[in-house]
Amino acid sequence: MTTLNERIKPIVMPKWGLSMSEGKVTGWLKQPGATVNLGDDLLEVETDKITNVVEAGEAGVLRRVLGEPGTVYPVKALIAVLAEPDVPDSDIDAFIAGYAVPAADGGEDGADAGPRYAFAETAAGTIRYARRGDGATTVLLVHGFGGDLDNWLFTIDALAEGATVYALDLPGHGQSAKALPDPTLTGLSKAVRDFMDVVGIGTAHLVGHSMGGAVSMRTALDAPERVASLSLICSAGLGREINQGYIAGFIDATSRRDLKPVLETLFADTGLVSRQMADDLLKYKRLDGVDSALRAIASSMFGNGEQTVILGEAVGAATVPTLVVWGAEDRVIPAAHATALGSAARVEVVPNAGHMVQMEAAGTVNALLKDHVTKNA
C-alpha cells in the first residue's frame, strides 16, 4: 500500500485467538455517519468459537460500512472506515479501492507463520503453551477449572503489544498431560513454576482466572520472588461460596444438551455460548484421564460444596501488587468476593459481564491488565 491517508482508519475483521481465519458480521451497533469514540461498541462478529463485540480502537466518524450482516470475511478484511468529517469522500473511496487484505498466514510480524502452540516437557509432565510478543516484561496467563489457554482468546494479543505473554494449559487441562501427580492448589502452583523454569521465565506478572487466580496467589505466596504482580479475575481463593451446581454439571455433562446450559452459567449474555464452544469442551472432556483429573481437582478444592482454600488474608498481607477484576453478574463465584483483599488491591467490578469477564468485556479487562502490568513493570 502506497499513498495511505493517515487520517483514514480502517476497521478490519479482528483475529481472536490463534486459530481464527474468518468471522461473520452479525450486525452493526453504530450506523454510517455516527461519531465513534475510543472503546465504543462498533459491531458484533461471530466466529466458530464465540460471538463478540468489536470495539473501536480509534475515534472518528464511521464514514463507510462495508461488512454486510450475515457475510463471512477473512481476518483483516476491510469492513468499515473511520475518518474525520473533513476527509473528502474521494480519498476514502480511493483508500477502499486500494486496500489489500494481508495474507492470512503471510506473517507481516512473523508471529503468525510459526506454530500456534508449543509444548514444554516439565517435571509436571507435558505442558502446552502459547507465546506472543517480545516485550521486556513477561506476563503469564493462568486459566481456570476446566479451561485452557483459549480462555485468553481476546487477551493474549492485546497484552502482547507491550510484553512477552505466555498462556499455558494447566496439568489435566487443554492439551497438557492429563495425569495429575498432585491435584491440590499447591500441586498446580508447583506445575506453573516447573513450567516457568523450563521455558526460562524468571519473574512474571501472573494473571489468573477463577481457579487460575488461586493458583497464581499460591505461587505468589510460595515463590514471591517470581511474581511481579497479581491480576485476579473472578478468582477462586477469596471466599467460601462457589456454584457447586456449575462444577458438578461441568464434570458430569457428556452431551451438548447437558453441557450447554452449564456453560451458559459462565456468561451474563448466554447467547455467547456457541455450538463450537460446547463441542470443543466435550472433545476435551472425553479424553482419557480428564474426568478423573477434574474430579480430583474439584474434590481437593471445592469439596463439600464450598471452596476449601482461602488465601485472601495471606495475599493481602503480602506486598505483591494486586488487581482484582470481577464480572458483576458472575454466577460461579460471587462478585462480593472482589473486596476480600480490602485496600490491599485495586478492585474493578465490570457491569453486564459474568464469570468469563475477560471474554465478555475484553476491551475493559485488557485495559485494566495493561495498566496494572505497566505500573508494576
Place this chain on the structure above:
Amino acid sequence: MSRKISMKTAINEALDLEMRRDPTVILMGEDIVGGTGAPGEDDAWGGVLGVTKGLFAKHGDRLLDTPLSESAYIGAAIGAAACGMRPVAELMFMDFMGVCFDQIFNQAAKFRYMFGGKAETPVVIRGMVGAGFRAAAQHSQMLTPLFTHIPGLKVVCPSNAYDAKGLLIQSIRDNDPVIFCEHKNLYGHETEVPAESYAIPFGEANVLRDGDHVTIVSYGLTVHRAMEAADALARDKVEAEVIDLRTLSPIDWDTIIDSVERTGRLVVVDEAHPRCNLATDISAFVAQNAFGALKAGIQMVTPPHTPVPFSPSLEDLYIPSAEAVAAAVRRTMAPSPRSTLAA
C-alpha cells in the same frame, strides 16, 4: 495434540491404543496380519483395505489371521469374550455375517440375558458396510437394520474419523457385543482427531447443524449428503437441523424428538434397504411420540428395494443423493398437505 487423519487411520489408531492399554484386547480376522513379518511382507495388506496394517509389527501374535470361515472365528471370538478376552473380530464385509448369524444373534446377544446377568460378552465385530465402492450386490449392503432388530447387540456407524476413533474405543471398553459398521467410502475422509485416547459415549447423537425449519436425521455416509442438502437449502433460506445418530443401538430418541418438536418437520435419510430400516423405525417413533408437533408428513429418503447394482451409473443412482434429500425437505415445506405425498 490434534491433526487431520483419515477414518481408516483413526480406526487403526483406536485399535493400537486399546491394545496398548489393555492386554486382553486381541484382533482376529481374515488376512488382518497379511504376511507381515513373513516372506512377502511387501504384500502385507492388513485386512482387505489395510485398516489393520502395521499392527502386527507392534502387537505380534495378539493379531490372529483366521481361516476363511466366518462361522468359526466369529464363534471363537465370542467364546473368548465370554472367557475374559476383549476380541475385535473383523468381518471383511458385513454382508458375510449371514453365515455366523447364530453365533452373533443367538449366542453373543443372549448370554447376558440367559445366564442371569452373570455372563458378559465384550466382543466387537467390525467390518465394512455401504455402497459406492463398485463392489457389487454381495459386498455393498447397509445391513444395519438387521443388527438393530436384535436386543442385546449395540450397533455403531460413524460418519467421520473423529467419531470413528472415539466410538471404537468405547466399543472395545463396552461389556456387551458391539457391531461396528465402517462405511468403506468414508475410509479416506479426513477430520481433526486428537492423538490421545478418548471415548464417545453410546446413545448420544451429534447435532451437526442447527436449524429451525426441518430436522434431517441420518448416519454413516448419508450424513454428508444431508449436510450438502442443508447447505443448498440454506441458500433458499430453509434452515435444516442435521442429526448424526452415531449409534443406532442405543439410539438417542431424546435428541430426535426435541428437534422435531421445534422444527415440526422430519426427513430421515437411510442407506439401508427401504423396508423395516432405521428410516421406518424413526418415522414410526416420531409419529407415535411427537405427532402433535408435526406440520407435514414425515419423509424418508432411502435406496430402492433392490440389490445394490454393479453398474456404476445405477449404483450412483441407488445411493440417496443430496438432491434427493433436498427434494424431500421441500416436500415437507410445501404449503398443501397433498403435495407432501411422495413424488
